Amino acid sequence: MANPGKAAKAASNPEVAVEGRKVGQVLAAARHIFLEEGYGSASMDAIAREASVSKATLYAYYPSKEALFAACVSEECGKHRIVYEAIEAEHLPIDQALIRVGLQFMRFLLRPEVLAVHRVVVGESGRFPELGRAFYESGPCLIEARTAEFLQHVSERGELEIPNPQVAAELFLAMIKGHVHLRGTLAIAHKLDVAELERFITEAVRVFIAGYQPKS
């Protein structure tokens, strides 16, 4: 498995820690340019310039602009897997726990890089269908699954009565997003009032809990 011949190849570069040196620069530059300009407006020249390599080197790694785009955005989607860490709110009362999950969720969604990926993927998913699916499965779908697990535990402990945790998770996450996330993706400068967001999330949690209150 280990390759003795070219052992100390990575980790000598301050850039992203992808295998190889230049390929890391290329991917980082591509990421930056594509997320900033979108697929159509981005140019391989700009990427090569920012990566400090020649265009020929780009094409040595990736056979086409499309391939580079797909590789680079797919990788970005994959990262989302890592970010949404396990919910550490199991010990709290249910309303406090859900509020915490909601805030954590929104803090993640509203990160500028996450919004940028969202924009590019939505914008290009008509032309890159696989991309839409990859994004969906490594992002929203995964987060929903984890939230469903959490809700299942909540239901098993009898704190709420949730016959279908999958559907409940979808409703919960959708409520939390509300229009705040949409405004984020639309780049509407809207001095995000954290206190107001918290009030909104609190109301969402209240409605959710009312909907899944145990009957006993």
Add this chain to the structure above:
Amino acid sequence: MANPGKAAKAASNPEVAVEGRKVGQVLAAARHIFLEEGYGSASMDAIAREASVSKATLYAYYPSKEALFAACVSEECGKHRIVYEAIEAEHLPIDQALIRVGLQFMRFLLRPEVLAVHRVVVGESGRFPELGRAFYESGPCLIEARTAEFLQHVSERGELEIPNPQVAAELFLAMIKGHVHLRGTLAIAHKLDVAELERFITEAVRVFIAGYQPKS
């Protein structure tokens, strides 16, 4: 106001009924190309070709590609105003009324042209900030306002108890959208099971009503 000189100018063309003949062709073609290719990948050549005019004519109407794009997408956003007609469900019991509103909402959102506009606007809103705002205000914002009005009436009749109809409308519409709309924008071919959508909406309505049940 009326212009006797060039009276019978419009309405002689099978294309879209915008003022003038060629300008209508241009806008229709631009709409089509931009929505299909996105801003960056679309070309003025392609638009001119599809509109059956020369590029010079394009530039006679609009000074730049950006201007044509903005004009054409803004116009498309404006159309959304019209589509979401007044809610005609006031006479139904509240749960049935809300289910109906939800279905109507989703039928609108999932129309291919509406999804296409959504994709383009989200994709380009990073570079065209005014576009994001125009879309938001003529689409989601307006629909939310109308839904809030409806909920206010419901609350005034005592069917539900809704202290803040604005927030409630946001929660309601967000739940209805769930992940179905996201999958639509991501162009994920997902044989839309209408029966399942109806079940989902029914559950969303159930949770919503539980959250705003009058206390009496």
Add this chain to the structure above:
DNA sequence: GTCTATAAATGGATAGAC
């Protein structure tokens, strides 16, 4: 693998005839 140089096509935008 990596570069310089360039091919070959297309991009947005315009000049000038009618």
Add this chain to the structure above:
DNA sequence: GTCTATCCATTTATAGAC
């Protein structure tokens, strides 16, 4: 207003030297 023809910068992609 509309067209043909064209300018010139930029595009994706490649050939060939090192």
